[in-house]
Amino acid sequence: MQDEITEISNKKTRDEDDNSDSGGSLFSRSPSPVTEDGKERWRMSDPPQEIFDDGEWKFQIIGEEVDHNGQVVEWEDWYRKDGSNTTWETAETISDVQWKQARQKARHEMASKSLSMKVITTTDIHNTETHLRNDAYNEKMKKYSKQKEPNLFEQMEKLMAKHEALDRIAAQGSATVERSQAGSSKVSRSSSRLSSKSSATLLPGHAESFAKSRHPSVPSISHSYASSKPSSSMTILSSASPLSPPLPSKSIPSLKGKEKAVICHFSSPECPSSRESLPLDNHQPSSTFSSSSGEPTAYKRSKQSSPQHSDSESSQLLFSSSNRGRKRSRHLIMSGSEVEDADIREISPFIPPKVAPHKKNSAASSSSMDDSLHRRLELEKAWNIEAQRMGAAPIYFVNDIDDEPIPSVDPHFRYIEKSYEFAPGIEKPSDEFLLRCSCKKCTKAIYCDCQHPSFMLDEKNVPFFAYDKYGLFAFNINKGIEVIECNKLCKCAKSPGQCPNRVSQIPRKHPIEIFKTPTRGWGVRSTEAIKKGQVLGIYTGLVITREAANALPGPLAKYRFDLDGDELANEEEENPSTLGLYSVDSRLHGNWTRFINHSCSPNLQIYLVVHDTPPGIGLPYIAFVANQNIPIRKELTFDYNPGQSSTLEEGADPCHCGSNECRGFLFF
Numbered sequence: 011m012q013d014e015i016t017e018i019s020n021k022k023t024r025d026e027d028d029n030s031d032s033g034g035s036l037f038s039r040s041p042s043p044v045t046e047d048g049k050e051r052w053r054m055s056d057p058p059q060e061i062f063d064d065g066e067w068k069f070q071i072i073g074e075e076v077d078h079n080g081q082v083v084e085w086e087d088w089y090r091k092d093g094s095n096t097t098w099e100t101a102e103t104i105s106d107v108q109w110k111q112a113r114q115k116a117r118h119e120m121a122s123k124s125l126s127m128k129v130i131t132t133t134d135i136h137n138t139e140t141h142l143r144n145d146a147y148n149e150k151m152k153k154y155s156k157q158k159e160p161n162l163f164e165q166m167e168k169l170m171a172k173h174e175a176l177d178r179i180a181a182q183g184s185a186t187v188e189r190s191q192a193g194s195s196k197v198s199r200s201s202s203r204l205s206s207k208s209s210a211t212l213l214p215g216h217a218e219s220f221a222k223s224r225h226p227s228v229p230s231i232s233h234s235y236a237s238s239k240p241s242s243s244m245t246i247l248s249s250a251s252p253l254s255p256p257l258p259s260k261s262i263p264s265l266k267g268k269e270k271a272v273i274c275h276f277s278s279p280e281c282p283s284s285r286e287s288l289p290l291d292n293h294q295p296s297s298t299f300s301s302s303s304g305e306p307t308a309y310k311r312s313k314q315s316s317p318q319h320s321d322s323e324s325s326q327l328l329f330s331s332s333n334r335g336r337k338r339s340r341h342l343i344m345s346g347s348e349v350e351d352a353d354i355r356e357i358s359p360f361i362p363p364k365v366a367p368h369k370k371n372s373a374a375s376s377s378s379m380d381d382s383l384h385r386r387l388e389l390e391k392a393w394n395i396e397a398q399r400m401g402a403a404p405i406y407f408v409n410d411i412d413d414e415p416i417p418s419v420d421p422h423f424r425y426i427e428k429s430y431e432f433a434p435g436i437e438k439p440s441d442e443f444l445l446r447c448s449c450k451k452c453t454k455a456i457y458c459d460c461q462h463p464s465f466m467l468d469e470k471n472v473p474f475f476a477y478d479k480y481g482l483f484a485f486n487i488n489k490g491i492e493v494i495e496c497n498k499l500c501k502c503a504k505s506p507g508q509c510p511n512r513v514s515q516i517p518r519k520h521p522i523e524i525f526k527t528p529t530r531g532w533g534v535r536s537t538e539a540i541k542k543g544q545v546l547g548i549y550t551g552l553v554i555t556r557e558a559a560n561a562l563p564g565p566l567a568k569y570r571f572d573l574d575g576d577e578l579a580n581e582e583e584e585n586p587s588t589l590g591l592y593s594v595d596s597r598l599h600g601n602w603t604r605f606i607n608h609s610c611s612p613n614l615q616i617y618l619v620v621h622d623t624p625p626g627i628g629l630p631y632i633a634f635v636a637n638q639n640i641p642i643r644k645e646l647t648f649d650y651n652p653g654q655s656s657t658l659e660e661g662a663d664p665c666h667c668g669s670n671e672c673r674g675f676l677f678f
């Protein structure tokens with residue numbers, strides 16, 4: 011049999027060579043199925059049968075590509091027993107397929123990565139590999155059925171026990187600190203008390219999907235690309251109150267290996283991080299760091315020991331003492347767990363803000379002051395721990411307008427600096443679908459494989475990058491086009507800073523103040539001047555379907571951002587990348603960008619960028635870039651709806667952007 015196949019394939023190669031000059035399509039190059047002396051050389055399989063059953067066309071796709079013109083396709087990865095490898099297949103003949111060894115291995119690897127089947131809601135069937143995965147998955151399940159079924163409940167119990175153990179350690183740690191600081195200020199005591207613990211919990215609905223995941227059912231082929239049926243995968247979300255992670259303490263287990271742990275108080279001159287970063291008047295929030303002497307308050311403070319900056323305060327983190335110089339890898343230890351992130355290049359300190367002087371000396375006012383201050387510190391702490399873990403500059407809350415200490419965020423809100431969370435039923439496509447390049451340095455887009463599907467082409471169809479050599483956005487693309495950045499799998503990019511085409515992935519370097527405005531709720535500004543073209547961050551949150559987003563009642567839709575790039579389109583312009591499948595909801599997960607207010611004359615604009623999802627599937631990030639030089643502490647704004655005219659529509663709120671070009675109303 012094998013000889014026959016080899017013979018057929020050799021013959022085919024000879025024939026192809028003979029016809030190699032004929033040009034034209036793959037099919038015009040194929041030899042005639044009949045030889046000159048009238049013998050059958052090879053036989054084409056029949057075209058697909060159009061079987062309409064309940065209105066569905068039943069066919070299966072073998073391999074990764076199909077020809078849209080309905081012509082015969084030759085496949086590289088498989089052959090039939092008779093040696094042919096052409097065309098579409100009906101379900102009945104599919105068992106005949108022999109996978110080539112390398113592909114077989116790849117399929118099994120793909121299937122073994124996950125027990126759940128990915129269902130990608132996309133019209134792009136080229137990328138779904140639906141049959142391939144389905145088939146490989148079935149083979150794998152057949153193999154598994156002979157083995158002991160993995161008990162996922164047991165695994166979950168183990169996981170929960172582990173988290174409980176960590177909680178106990180953290181609780182003991184906090185108690186140790188509390189005892190050792192008896193007599194210190196109220197703020198530090200209450201911040202210990204309010205520190206919460208982390209535990210793993212199954213959210214409502216997940217228990218069911220978890221149980222299902224023990225006997226996952228393989229979605230049918232037609233489902234896989236005809237609908238966005240939720241997959242049976244399980245999600246365990248940590249319910250650790252992100253607002254108050256446990257305080258690190260001296261009783262926390264030490265660093266791995268030989269490195270010695272030192273306690274770093276941000277306000278202490280001993281702290282490597284504070285020494286590097288001070289004095290940084292740009293990094294200080296306006297109301298909290300004004301200093302009459304002109305010397306930055308935070309710097310002055312670092313020289314004195316204040317009870318407000320005691321060990322138990324939120325700004326306490328542990329760093330590895332092996333740090334040398336600025337570009338080192340640090341170990342950041344939080345609540346007994348160690349996070350190592352070589353990408354953390356510049357850790358800016360979270361410096362506890364100055365306490366405003368008490369005007370009234372009554373116990374009541376001082377306790378409410380403590381409470382406000384405490385709430386602000388807690389939120390700043392939670393957000394900055396996460397921002398800092400991602401190597402991003404600090405975030406502060408400032409209110410010079412009234413007594414509201416912080417914006418009202420949901421108690422379960424979780425800060426995410428630079429990625430999406432996905433709602434149950436929506437899965438992030440696996441990294442297998444990511445493009446990758448093998449350039450050493452991505453100096454020219456034309457040589458960078460990541461740019462092949464890009465629409466960023468000049469008039470000669472030559473691709474170009476979206477950023478200039480200084481890492482600034484070049485404003486050279488049509489609105490709505492997805493910028494394709496290199497990703498973690500590319501050869502060029504060991505870390506975002508090393509590739510000129512990973513700009514939106516570089517940790518944010520500008521500190522952010524979330525401040526109360528007189529008329530627009532809370533807004534955003536930076537404590538540093540910002541250059542035109544500087545990319546500031548991406549909108550993060552929970553990815554939900556468009557249907558779910560449309561069902562959100564008005565007030566809840568405030569933090570919704572549709573991933574269709576409509577905000578980029580002008581009235582006259584068609585948006586080329588409108589897929590409109592998903593929205594991002596930043597009510598429960600998100601970052602500082604959720605506070606960016608609208609202006610009819612904005613100083614930021616947005617663009618679409620992909621780096622950890624494939625292009626063209628409706629899951630880009632929304633990146634914010636300065637469209638002009640922005641002075642220090644000027645409010646950062648973007649236009650929520652650039653195509654909107656100023657005609658009043660029902661439900662529109664009055665716009666208070668204050669611009670001369672104000673269109674008068676806010677539209678969503």
Ligand SMILES: C[S@@+](CC[C@H](N)C(=O)[O-])C[C@H]1O[C@@H](n2cnc3c(N)ncnc32)[C@H](O)[C@@H]1O
Nearest residue numbers: 530531532568569604605606607608665666667
């Ligand atoms: C995404 S939120 C921005 C953050 C918001 N200011 C807050 O305090 O949470 C959008 C909401 O902010 C308010 N907002 C934003 N820009 C505004 C403007 N130019 N005029 C009036 N209200 C504005 C509106 O209430 C709007 O629904």
